[in-house]
Structures are given as C-alpha cells and as structure tokens.
Amino acid sequence: MLNEVLNLFQEKSSFFINLLYQHLQISFIAVMIACIIGLVIGIIISEFNKSSKYVLAIINFVYTIPSISLLGFLIPFSGIGDNTAIIALTIYALLPMVRNTFTGIENIDDAIIEAAKGMGSTRFQIIYKIKLPLAMPVIMAGIRNMITMTIALAGIASFIGAGGLGIAIYRGITTNNTSMTIIGSLLIAILAIVIDLILGIIEKRILSRKYNLKKDFKIFVSAIVCISLIIGALTFYKNKDDNQVIHLATKPMTEQYIIGSMIKEMIEEKTDIKVEVTQGVGGGTSNIHPGMVSGEFDMYPEYTSTGWNMVLKHDGFYNEEMYDDLVKEYSEQFNFTWTGILGFNDSYGLAVRKEIADKYNLKTYSDLAKVSDELVFGGEYDFFERPDGYNALSEKYNFKFKKTMDLDIGLKYKAINEGKVDVMDIFTTDGQLSASDVVVLKDDKEFFSTAMGAMVVRDEILNKYPQLEDVFNEMEGILNDSEMAKLNYMVETEGKDAEAVAHDYLVKIGLLK
Template structure:
C-alpha cells in the first residue's frame, strides 16, 4: 500500500511540475550536447595528432587522466573565480571530463590498425592524408565511437552538477529535493537524467551504425554488410535536423547573453534563500519595468558572494554572521548593530556592494536533537548537551564543521565533546537524525525542517552563536543604474519575523508549496505587489 501511495504521490508531483521538468530537461540536453560536441571537435584531432607524433602521446593522455582524477566540485572551484557562475564553467568542466575517452579511443583505434594495411595503401600511391581519411579513420571509427558513447553518457550525469553553479538542468531538481528532503523532487530530476543518458547512448549507437562503412568490424564485434539501397534523409527529417542546429546555436547565444537593463537575483542552496530570492525578483518585476532573471540554488554563500563580486548576479540575501566569519574571516560579533556596520562598511569599501535594510529575522546557528533524546537526557540547553555529548553522535554541514562560529568554537566554549561526528550536507542531516543515524544536528533557527521533524532546539545559554541577521545585498553599480531599487527593496525591511520565516520555510519544506508562490503570497499579504 505504501509503494502505491508513493507512486501516486510521485505522479501527482510530476503532473503539477511538468512544465518545470520539461524546461530543465531541455536545459540539460543543451548543456550536455554543447560540451560533448566541443569534446569531439577537440578530442579526435588530438587523438590523431598523438598517433602521428608519438612523443606527445604520454603528456596528452597523462593530462587527460589527470583531469579525470580531479573531483568535479574541486574543478568547478578552480573555474568559478576565472569564469564566474552559470553555463560556461559547467560546459567547460564536462568538456574536460569528456576528453579522455575520446582522445584515448581515437589513439587506440588508429594505433591498432595492422601496419601491413597502411603499407599496402601507401604502395597503391595514396598520400598520408588519403591513408588517414580512406583507411585509418574508417577502420578506427567503431573504437572512436565507443569513446564518444562513453563520454556522452558520462556527460549527462556530470551535468547535474551544473545546478550547483546556477546553470540549470535536472540537477536543480535533485539538489532542491535533497535540500528539502523531498524524494519526489529527487526522482523528478534523477529519472529524466537516467532516461536521457540511455537516449544519448542509443542515438550515438544509431549514428555509429549509420555511418560505419560496409565491411568494417563494429564495436560489438559484428561486421557491417553493404546494402543495395542507400538510406537518404527525407525533407521533413532535414528540416528537423536543421531546426535542432539553429536551436543549439540560438540557445548558446542566449546562454552567454545578458542585457544591460537586466537584473539578476541570486541566492544559495536552502529553502529560505530560494524563497527570499523569489521574493526579491517578484518585488522588482511587479513594481518596475526592469527585466528580472534568477540564478537560484547556488552552492553556498561563498559562491553567491563570488558571483555578486564578479558581476554575474546583481543581488542576493546574505547573513551578517555568515559574511563576518565565513567571508571576512573575522571573529564573531554578538552585537547585531555593530556586526551589520562592520560587514556593510567592508563590503561597500572593498567590493562596491551595498547592504540594505535587514529583513527582520535572525537565522543563527543552533544545535537540535530528537524529542526522545531530549527527554532521555533532560536536554534544554547546549550546556546540558555538553554533559552527555560523549554518548551522542553529531551530524553537521561541511560549513558548520569548518567555521570559527561552528563546531570548533562551540566545542571549545562549552567544553563539548561528541562520541563521533559526521559531515552531512543539506536536508540529508534531517534524514539522518530522523532515521536515528545521528543524535544531534546543526541547524539554522528558522529552518522549516525543524518544525517538520519536531526537533528540540537547544538554547544557546552561553550566547556563543552570533546574530545572523538576513539582509538583501546589492551591487552598488546596479543601484547607480536603477536608484529606485533601494527604496523598493527597503520596503521589505523589518517585514519578516523569525516566526514568519519558519512558517514560510515550513510551507516549502513540509507542505510542498513552490517557493515562488510562497514568496508571491507573502508580498500580496503585505501589499507590496498587486
């Protein structure tokens, strides 16, 4: 019965979000095809080159192997400061990962041709170019196509990471689902990605069969026989093929375009951020004639900050404590007004980024436990937790584990020592505590999942955690171009209490409402839009 209910629930989710799923799938296809085509254009000539110039084979294949050994997120980390966010670094990353199978298979296919066949060809008077085009490449073609098939299928999976840097694609669904512990959303991204990988493999296989010359042994070991009738594309198929090429070219131009009068609103990967990002975008869109685009669900505060600093986005919601400790690498400041002034002055002076009026809520760190754990050990405060910490396990985000106002600081201030702790990002830590894999987790005080999982929020009785007042921050250059934005966005100042933010997050995390709708409803309720 539970399986049937899950299937029905998933079907209803897909029906309700079919437009978004189709759009993300098309984005995924476009990004993947661009990356693989570029890899083919570069990889095959490189494979031919190193088959001719043997001393280059080691360095070229070694470099391609080295790229494969670098974790994809680490590679993105190197590319983001150089290229910013969006589709460009995602396409370059997948292109680099796709090179090795194509280069290696091209090289292997050419080098494994019987030397006698090549000598015979030259004996017939063929030039080196003719030998390559008429003999070597046709014989190596099945092996080369195998490399292309591997690259194409792998590229589909790798491209899900594109969502991490705001490039879109099906990874957006997967990351959002993980963040909100929504299995339907995860499946809505993962299943189309799997089907797309199978489709890519099938298409490349058909291309291989169609263009492999008769008499050549194919990758599956069979030999293609000649056919009397040569297949020709009809008029309709030619129109479809031409249309796809035009769409890819137009889409590529669109991916890199940004109109001068366009405002791009960003945010990083949490339900709260996505709600606030949509709120800013809708507020501007409904009250001005400015075109608004969004780059939501970026992979963390540092990435959103880099995007704003480099002009890839124009604004995003940020937290005073996050900037002070995470970006500026300064000690926490418990006075909220002083913290705001310090980060505001630093950002405007060094990077031309203006901090506007705070939204009105403090979303600071906290530690939380299940109700049964709180009852068993009589836990009300973090000091209470410190007395029994050596009996409990902690699951915390990577950011919490590596921040001065996170794990390192709180264990020192409270003399707190856990039995063990694990780094678990996003909504997965809620899944872990719900399944009793860990006993305590870090959280932000306004997260809707705290309410969903009915967790006990422990009081910070030593006032260790600094204020994390949430504030819209905007490029000063953008405010110069559109000075009306400052007064408009400041209308949100003080409008969102901690209780209200919890309710908004709960609607997304537990009730499954779309962040854009939750944001719009809030703006309508407060008469900020009509």
C-alpha cells in the first residue's frame, strides 16, 4: 500500500500540488477574513461588555450548524465554488477568533488600563498600544485552533465545486482508489501540522518577549499582509487569462471523470481553447445546474432522463422520443444546448446481493416486492429525491423495505459487498457490477427511463466558440453501454487513472493520435 501511495503521488505530483495550493488559498482567505472580522467583534464586545453574552451565544449557535447544511443554505445566495466555501469557512472560523480576542482583553489587569487612562491615553491608544499587544498570546492560541480547524474543514469544499484536497479524497472514494484518498488526507494533515508548528514558534516568541509585545504585534500584522499579497498575486497570475478558458464540471462518478477527461483532451487537441475541469461536484445535477445558470460552469456531461425529471421537473417516464421536447425546453428556459450524444444509456437498475437473490429466487422487481419488508435498501442521496426515484419506484412495485440507508455514490458497492445493505440502485454502466457479488434484477414493469449520456452547454459559449460543435459532432456515438462499463471497470477495479483510460480510448478509436 505504501508503494502504491508513493507511486501515485510521484505520477500525479502536479495534480496534488495544484490541489494543495487551492486548499491553502481557500483556507488562508477564510482565515484572513475571520481574523479581521473576529478581531473587530472581539474588541467591540470587550468595550461594550453587556453585549458579549448575546454575541457569543449567536456565534456559538451558528457554529453548531452542520457544514453540509450551511453550504446548502448558502448556495442559493452565493452560488457554488470557492466563494461559498470561503464564506462557510469564515463563519466557522469566527468563534475561536472572537472568543479568544474577548477573553484575552478581559483578562488584562484593570490597574494597567487605569494607569494608561491616568497618563492621558485615548480609547484607541489603549486598545492598539496596550490591550491588543497584551492579549496577543491568547489571540494567537485562538488563531492556531482556527487555522487547524479551517484547513481540516476545507476538505468539504469540493462538495460544492470548490478546489482543494477534498477533490482527491472524494475522487478516491468514488473511483475506489484508496491511495488517492490517503494522499489527499495526509496532505491536509501535513499542511495543518506544518502551519500549526510555524504559528507555535511565533506564539512562543511572543510569550518569551513580554516587553516587546507591541513590536511583535506589528511584525505579526506585517507578515499577514505580506502573505496576503503573495496569495493575491498568485491568484491574479493564475486567473489573468480566465476569459480564454471554458469551465467544465463533472459529477462525482467514475464515468463522469472519464468523459470529462475525453471532452477536455478533445477540445484542447482540436482547438486553441483551454478547458478547466471542476471534478466531482457533490450533489451532481443539483449543484452543477445552478452553477450553469449563474455562469460559473460552461458545460457538463448530463443524462437525458435526469435533465427531464430533475431539471425540468417533469414527472413520470422519459424515453428518447421526448428528446426534441427536452432540447426545446432547455433552450427556452435556460439558453442551454444539448449536444454530443455519446451513445451509451446509463439508466438506473436494481441489484441485490447474490445470497439474497438465491435465497428468495429473485429474478424481477416484482419478485423483490414480495420480500422487500425483510430487506435493507441503500441508495445515493439523489435517488431518494428524484421524481422518478425511490418514492415513485416503491409506489409502482409496492416496495416496503424494512429500512433505507442514504449512501454516497462511491460507497454503495462497498456497503452491499459488506452486507450493510441488501438491495441498491445501480447504473447500467457501473464498472463494479462485474466485480461485485450481486444480481441485477429485471425491471419487468419498465419503470426506469432511458438515460443517454450527452453534453449540456451554455449557448453563450457555443456562440463564442463555434468550433466546439465540430468537436462534439466527432464524439457522437463513440461509446456504448458495454464500452462505458469496461472503461469504468478499468478505473474502479484495475486502479487505472481516469485521464489515461480516456486518452487511450480516444487513441484506440482514432480520434487522437
């Protein structure tokens, strides 16, 4: 395992270093904002002491809100991506900053403050020259806790399409790549430890020079300003040609990583356009579509029935005879175009553990319905929310499962292989189907819709880069169900890299040299 981790890091070092930079950037911006706001709030409530219990109570309450819930609440207001992640991380970082600033100032000996007043110091001078320098050791302890917590929590930013090392963790889980998950986790831990050690040295210096606290405070502020300028300069340099780049998003699924890599490579090979990929956006369509509407993303791979049911909010069965209506409604409502039908149908299905299928002689969904009250059903979050998902399926077949379990899309097969669930929804192109001890049942009442893979692109992008149509036309029909399943298998079971699998396939079919 250690060799696998080291080899993967060596092979994809630029990938991990880029994610590390993104992680540091998101965390640092959030920490800087929290430091400024938290310091101001801490000073204010220490000056107006009666307000402290109310302010601290409010911040404590916000701190108890689960991070996923807070991200979901913020998305309608700030969209998806780095901005929302930074806002959420800033909110969580406020508590230790406010609390330690307030505590540090409150613990200063009153006699020192009275002596300063007696010597004619103004309120501002007392705060800046006496209270803050004397409170710095306590404030520094709060900053250390805040930064460690923020770096760890920033891993969840990938769920809403932001950058950072959470992408490696989530992608590793989704593609069954333990080494990638380990590297992402270790880098977060190492980053937190290194920064905590640096801050520990600064804190120790402050504590050991009691008569130079004012000077150390100025040095600390100057260091923060310098680091902020460096991060800002690097960000500006990285994004200076952003108007020359199109943004592609993918869902947290192996085949989406593969398709995303194909699209990126084809566009960059056939045109002068650069493609920036946001991989594995948590929530899939639920978060990517709002990003398309706001212009944060320009295109993404989608499935026809998902567009019909999840985005257009139509109930009931979808088939490809409705495709023209799907295209028309997307154009009218969103100014989006469906293009590049890739040729495979990744529709839903149901699979049961083989021992369960053998025990009850299960062949069809109707067979399953007769014993459903004895079984546990597991599905990803989207499946329980879709109008053509769990509730409608249960009504159609009269399923009454003993228990249901929400599972991340990357953990379903692990759960059923370990016996945690008996039945689960699957995709017909899942690579792990052939490697898992499960039986796929027959949808005897033809409940599930077809789900052809294609690209959804903002019209503005197609008008700006008309050469994209030629690329998408070349990719029409390049995959079928079995080929897509084979590619997924190569990534999920054989441990191959999604980008390499995508490239090799494009070469194999003659689209790339």
